[in-house]
Amino acid sequence: MERKCRVALLTSGGDSPGMNAAIRAVTLACEQHHYECIGFYHGYNGLMDDQAVNLTSELVNPYLQQGGTLLKSARCKSMLLPEGPKQAANTLNKHNIDALIVIGGDGSFRGMQALSHHWSGQLIGLPGTIDNDLAHSDKTIGFATAVQTATEAIDKIRDTANAFERVFIVEVMGRHSGHIAFNVGLATGAESILSFENFDPEKAQAYVEKLAVQIQQQQNNKHSSFLIILAENLWPDGPSGLQQALKQTANIDSGVCILGHIQRGGSPVVEDRLLASKLGLAAVQAIAEKQHLVMLGEVGGNLIATPIENTIQDPKPVSMYWLNAHEEALKGF
């Protein structure tokens, strides 16, 4: 009897909605290919500590609609130290794993690179992060849900901002890129979007002065509220720093909201369920095709395999189209 191919799977780094849909798709595709499918809990930590679970359609099916990750996740610094990858390789060898699928972000992919020096199996990456900061896939798994969640939250803030004709500064996630900020800002009709792409911290004061003029112009025109979407990790001292600067510069009062971790959870929107399902199927197909050290992504509607090192090195800029659209027309005042 022929030996079955054995596929392992883990989720690593910040969890994102749709990871469960990807786990489900990998599991179902393995069943179809007659592969064994083994999950490891807690990301690379669980791989090093051998926290394995057999994945079956019966186990994973109910998770399609759920946020988080049934395999748990973790950030794991020791994968970038000498011992971590060796331990991980030991576990994989012990379980006779042929291929490992890692769902995560760039840190997780660096772990794959490190592991590749100590383990000879196939390594396939899937882009799973709400921040959308991985090149070679138009969107990452979880991004669409995070943007939808933030947008719905800001729609609510708009209600109370309108009632008080008030300025609000809303901080959204995104790590070091403005994908969430720009998508959310355009979807909510924010009057200002402030992110890495259009802000130079050395010119913060000039920006505040320009913003103050915009706010005062709009309030003179009787528009009822003014929302500023602010990317996290951008403004010195965060949103309350901007709040104080507006107060000191132009005596403008504003409220602050930090959306925080609500952007990370929740049932995935359709777009994430489908992207995750598609990439999960493709990952098992890629294993069958003997691919190695690639990330699978969707670009312009097509599935693309890109060497892992490129996904780590290459930037993923926010579309200038949206930047310009907002600067020129879509501000709503």
Add this chain to the structure above:
Amino acid sequence: MERKCRVALLTSGGDSPGMNAAIRAVTLACEQHHYECIGFYHGYNGLMDDQAVNLTSELVNPYLQQGGTLLKSARCKSMLLPEGPKQAANTLNKHNIDALIVIGGDGSFRGMQALSHHWSGQLIGLPGTIDNDLAHSDKTIGFATAVQTATEAIDKIRDTANAFERVFIVEVMGRHSGHIAFNVGLATGAESILSFENFDPEKAQAYVEKLAVQIQQQQNNKHSSFLIILAENLWPDGPSGLQQALKQTANIDSGVCILGHIQRGGSPVVEDRLLASKLGLAAVQAIAEKQHLVMLGEVGGNLIATPIENTIQDPKPVSMYWLNAHEEALKGF
């Protein structure tokens, strides 16, 4: 031809979901009674400045489902100074208003009291605040929606907390009472609820130590996450103060989320739409019955009119039932 009764209406203080449903119900009931219905924008400020609008069913109908308040709102300190009530009375007299309905919280009701010394018309209050801190109505307009919104947000935080088996401190609104904290805490299965009703700031360190023991016990039992619901304005230095205390006392890491103003907006849930509709109808009925200086509320399913001064003086404690239920059984670990 008989002179029509003229009813005025304003929303004051923090806006709350359902205020629009109340405005609609007042307007429709006035049409049915053949009363004129005039709204004033921006709370008492707009009353002082004479910012009036005729309210008709055609205008108000589309707002039933919407958060915020179409009449805008404001906080108005001058109503508690000598000049404010006089100005407000002038506007009401100029418009020949017979009765004024105020939708707001205790601050807004103090404004009604002040106005009553300068104006001879009828004054009717409706409890509109997300904080549920007004006695003589089981719930205030907006409370149910705020609790639902916070609960859905925390359900999302639970996903990511589970994925990382992590401790989260989530700050909810409530001003100086724990109605939101306890309702949200029980609805989300929070492992700990920390509010004015069960916390003495002088014993903060003792509380931290007890909490640390609970967290460690639960994590030993492999439960996957630990949510602490924290009332705003409670812990010294807010949620990050508690975060630091847990770190220093027991080396426990935790995340912090401040839900903030998302709790204030959004389409009202059914409970708020119905409560607001009922109280709006009742306000016009109360005017027909020549009531004065009362707040209308719902207690045990019945409509009750209570003198305004009692609603300001009397406390609205959180049910001991829920406190005990959580202490004894509903913590989920």
Add this chain to the structure above:
Amino acid sequence: MERKCRVALLTSGGDSPGMNAAIRAVTLACEQHHYECIGFYHGYNGLMDDQAVNLTSELVNPYLQQGGTLLKSARCKSMLLPEGPKQAANTLNKHNIDALIVIGGDGSFRGMQALSHHWSGQLIGLPGTIDNDLAHSDKTIGFATAVQTATEAIDKIRDTANAFERVFIVEVMGRHSGHIAFNVGLATGAESILSFENFDPEKAQAYVEKLAVQIQQQQNNKHSSFLIILAENLWPDGPSGLQQALKQTANIDSGVCILGHIQRGGSPVVEDRLLASKLGLAAVQAIAEKQHLVMLGEVGGNLIATPIENTIQDPKPVSMYWLNAHEEALKGF
């Protein structure tokens, strides 16, 4: 060592959101009382067939937020035949059960009565049905969620009805009572609500003529859409019967939507989570207090135990207050 009290639990009849929250509360309360807690799958069918599962906090905790019932449900006609109750009693005796908690509607409670003739343990009922058609509890578990779900669906239908200035007939659930119809109708600002409480099938044609006049009046006034909420099981031939009658009587075109089973599922709203938690705790307390053949409900904010036979016999009428409010003022046109 003292023998532990053994509590069994099942869900029966149509599932309703919040059943899982009740199962969780019963389980947690049993742990607190040091009782054993055993669930039976598939309602009375699983009791007859001995499909038991040990319920622990670890198992039930993740279900607090989820619709449906983890214990599954079923309708079971054989409980009203001679053999069913005997078989059920056998299983209960085999497991040394002291008390059985049944979450369901009036059919399920009839099963409890039948069982009481063959089994000597305690029997406690909890009102679990979306229809709210059980007396002696202001609301039943699941009702609030069903109303919220239907209301959100109809808010969407309102959008498209407004775009086309169109008449829509929307059928909602409720079995043989109008609790859902009236609550949904008032929450959505429906122009007409048609249910058992205000409709006599022998006068259907008169009703259609009156309705046609209302529609034509409103359309002359340029209001943009007209929603008719129709209770299920009411109109001869259902909503399409009414649709045809409007066409034939007054040449009025209308669309039809049958909301159907979407009203039965979904994550329970806060109100249902809290009601279910409260009643679940109370059920275990009632067992400790040796109560028998009662249903626990909440009336005017207080927990009440009512003999099962009364809950079956007594009607649960829709509040005349709401009927009148809609007839007189809240129609929105």
Add this chain to the structure above:
Amino acid sequence: MERKCRVALLTSGGDSPGMNAAIRAVTLACEQHHYECIGFYHGYNGLMDDQAVNLTSELVNPYLQQGGTLLKSARCKSMLLPEGPKQAANTLNKHNIDALIVIGGDGSFRGMQALSHHWSGQLIGLPGTIDNDLAHSDKTIGFATAVQTATEAIDKIRDTANAFERVFIVEVMGRHSGHIAFNVGLATGAESILSFENFDPEKAQAYVEKLAVQIQQQQNNKHSSFLIILAENLWPDGPSGLQQALKQTANIDSGVCILGHIQRGGSPVVEDRLLASKLGLAAVQAIAEKQHLVMLGEVGGNLIATPIENTIQDPKPVSMYWLNAHEEALKGF
């Protein structure tokens, strides 16, 4: 002083979520280009009857988040008769319109073609339909929201289907194509998807027999529910026809839900808000570039202008990728 370019705009055919976002974007872009922007109510009917409104940012801004269309819509058969286009041309000439933007589906685009024979201004089409049945744009405005709404509704049906381990047939919209059916089916983990692309009505009985085998196999494997997504206009006698066929062929009971018009309304999801904003901006840009009789769409992330006649003639098939994925792996049983 230079004469300003005058742009007209209407929404036509079935409304779809995001139409308001497109109207807003057109209006804001016109303000930026210093163009006048005039809307016509009720689709082509309002164009023939001269129901004009000046569109300003202040008017349109609050509609970004709202379903339906503030310009109302209508189906208009007379645009395909000789007189309709002439009347429409008269109104456009009377208002000195330079360009007309039509947001709608293929029927609306046929109206544009007819109009082009009687009017010399520019004609620009935007794809607005939930059905996604227009070629030359990956998605149409409203499709993503309709799929999300249907998916959330079916997630609720899954709860109750699981509780009863029951078969459900759920009819979704889509006119004559399976875009909604396949996207919803894959997003919900439906066990079967039945649409024009994989069903031949002449082989209906063979299909029922195959389906019955699948259901029985799955139920033997103890999977808990079985959802069949059925495209509208497909099965002879609709979903109840399939229900009867399953009963007669294999004695399988099933429930039926027709999602209907809830799929058409509601606040647009982010994807629709962004697509609509992008296409609205592009439409005004296309006017500046003197384009004519084209539809603007987004293909692979790029904006594309396609002659209207091609959008009407060319088919828009459902991706074979998804068909195969479901047939082979993603059925969930």
